[in-house]
Amino acid sequence: MSLRHDFPRIGIDAIALAVPRRFVELTELAEARGIAPSKYLTGLGTRRMAIAAPDEDPITLGANAARRLFQRSGASPADIGLCVVGTETAVDHAKPAASFLHGLLGLPSACRVFEAKHACFGGTAGLLNAVDWIASGSARGRAALVVCSDVARYALGSAGEPTQGAGAVALLVRERPRLVEIEVGQTGTYARDVYDFWRPLHHKEALVDGHYSVQCYLDALAGAYGDWRRVAGDGDPLARTCYHVPYGKMARKAHRHRLAMDGLTEQAADESFAVEVEPSLDLPSRIGNIYTGSLYLALASLLNAEARALEGQRVGLFSYGSGCCAEFFAGRIGPEAGALVAALEIDAPLDGCRRASVAEYEALRQGDEAADRRPAPEGAERGGASLDSRVVYLGLDSSERRVYANE
Numbered sequence: 564m565s566l567r568h569d570f571p572r573i574g575i576d577a578i579a580l581a582v583p584r585r586f587v588e589l590t591e592l593a594e595a596r597g598i599a600p601s602k603y604l605t606g607l608g609t610r611r612m613a614i615a616a617p618d619e620d621p622i623t624l625g626a627n628a629a630r631r632l633f634q635r636s637g638a639s640p641a642d643i644g645l646c647v648v649g650t651e652t653a654v655d656h657a658k659p660a661a662s663f664l665h666g667l668l669g670l671p672s673a674c675r676v677f678e679a680k681h682a683c684f685g686g687t688a689g690l691l692n693a694v695d696w697i698a699s700g701s702a703r704g705r706a707a708l709v710v711c712s713d714v715a716r717y718a719l720g721s722a723g724e725p726t727q728g729a730g731a732v733a734l735l736v737r738e739r740p741r742l743v744e745i746e747v748g749q750t751g752t753y754a755r756d757v758y759d760f761w762r763p764l765h766h767k768e769a770l771v772d773g774h775y776s777v778q779c780y781l782d783a784l785a786g787a788y789g790d791w792r793r794v795a796g797d798g799d800p801l802a803r804t805c806y807h808v809p810y811g812k813m814a815r816k817a818h819r820h821r822l823a824m825d826g827l828t829e830q831a832a833d834e835s836f837a838v839e840v841e842p843s844l845d846l847p848s849r850i851g852n853i854y855t856g857s858l859y860l861a862l863a864s865l866l867n868a869e870a871r872a873l874e875g876q877r878v879g880l881f882s883y884g885s886g887c888c889a890e891f892f893a894g895r896i897g898p899e900a901g902a903l904v905a906a907l908e909i910d911a912p913l914d915g916c917r918r919a920s921v922a923e924y925e926a927l928r929q930g931d932e933a934a935d936r937r938p939a940p941e942g943a944e945r946g947g948a949s950l951d952s953r954v955v956y957l958g959l960d961s962s963e964r965r966v967y968a969n970e
Contacts, residue, residue, distance in 0.1 A: 570747040573697045574740035574894055575690075576706070577636035577903070578863050580912050581628035582730040582850055583619045585919040585927075586611045589725055595921040596720065603725045608811020608844065612851035613916070614924050615714045615729040617934035618955040621650045622660055622967060624731035625712035626667040626954040632708075632733040633668075633950050635907045640669045640948070642737075644705030645696050646676045649685030649855035651762070652713045653678060654935075654965060664710060667967060669948025682760060683807055684884020686711030686732070686855035691750065691890065693736040698747050706737035711856030716768045719928055723771055726810050728851020732859040741903050742866065743878070743894040750892040751791025753783045760885035767931055776885060780813065781820045783889035784881060788821055791891040801893065803839050803869070804879035805861040808847040814840055814861070817881065842868040849913060858882045867909040871901025939966040 588611055589603040604610060615624075625648055633640060646668075648660040659678035670676070679685040679692070686709065693707035712731035717723030759776035762769045784806075804821070806814045815833075818840050822832040846864035853860055858880060865878070873896040883889045897903070919927070939958035943966055946954055952969040960966055 574744040576740040577735040579632035621712040625710040628731035628733035645707040647689030682884035687882035709734040713854035715852040730853040732856035749795045751787045753786030787889040787891040801879040802876040807883040870904040
């Protein structure tokens with residue numbers, strides 16, 4: 564039975580991305596590893612992976628995505644009363660990523676800020692918390708800023724290496740949203756204590772039980788989607804569905820699994836895939852896995868491709884975080900989303916990226932540990948709240964505090 568409540572219209576009003584300045588072509592990585600390129604391109608459904616340099620981290624990526632969000636959306640930092648950063652590659656065990664962004668963006672002092680960690684689910688935890696914050700009346704007319712920012716790292720030469728990536732997605736959440744109105748109070752949830760993916764405190768790179776993680780993902784999808792069907796009841800069909808995309812092939816497996824629950828054959832699922840899912844996979848295939856931002860990168864890709872055609876239609880959203888927790892929910896594309904997406908220029912940040920050789924990529928990766936510990940230049944000034952410049956990481960000061968500057 565559907566549960567209906569008299570909630571205000573709440574959802575995603577604007578979206579923006581930030582990506583590192585370099586990427587690796589997976590065809591070149593495959594050749595360097597002695598693997599047939601088709602195993603990456605077709606087997607994973609990914610073409611490139613973004614790689615972070617020593618001056619790029621989850622803070623710089625998140626701040627740059629949020630700065631672009633304000634520049635393009637017409638919103639102001641003064642509008643924000645809640646800032647949540649979802650990340651699983653945080654730079655400090657105590658100081659939250661959201662507090663760094665608070666200063667770098669010039670958010671109001673009367674603003675709740677915190678970090679959400681649950682593997683790839685942290686961004687969704689932030690988004691749904693923001694929706695509930697507004698629905699409860701606590702927002703008092705203010706908006707929320709939700710930032711998903713991660714650098715996906717696996718050991719060089721490992722099975723997980725081609726599923727790396729880096730980037731951030733910033734979401735502006737408020738009443739009367741222009742992009743996607745979330746169906747408030749109608750989410751399907753699934754949780755279970757599993758060890759499919761983890762990163763011990765002494766590890767820079769993630770560890771994963773690949774086959775088990777795929778099964779955990781599909782089990783969580785079945786549980787969350789089944790719960791959503793019970794809660795949301797009958798409604799308009801889903802015109803499109805965006806999934807958590809650690810790599811593109813996983814979205815195909817997920818789509819088959821979900822439609823099997825609806826009684827469709829694998830062939831029918833594959834026939835619908837090109838229309839219902841494939842438009843959401845362009846940006847993930849060009850950036851790679853960005854953990855907490857993966858689902859929202861897929862949504863950004865879908866909007867970038869089809870916002871105008873989908874105006875007024877319903878879209879499904881599935882988020883999965885290892886460990887695990889998952890959520891299935893839906894939203895409706897706004898009646899003027901097409902014009903807004905054109906103004907947001909969602910994929911423009913990719914235009915400034917350049918190809919890195921495999922040797923350059925390996926050199927950057929080997930310097931990961933040193934980057935966290937390098938001293939900031941003498942006399943370096945901390946970055947202020949500018950919306951017109953790019954944030955970079957300089958290093959640690961004499962008290963081991965991270966120093967960020969405007970480039």
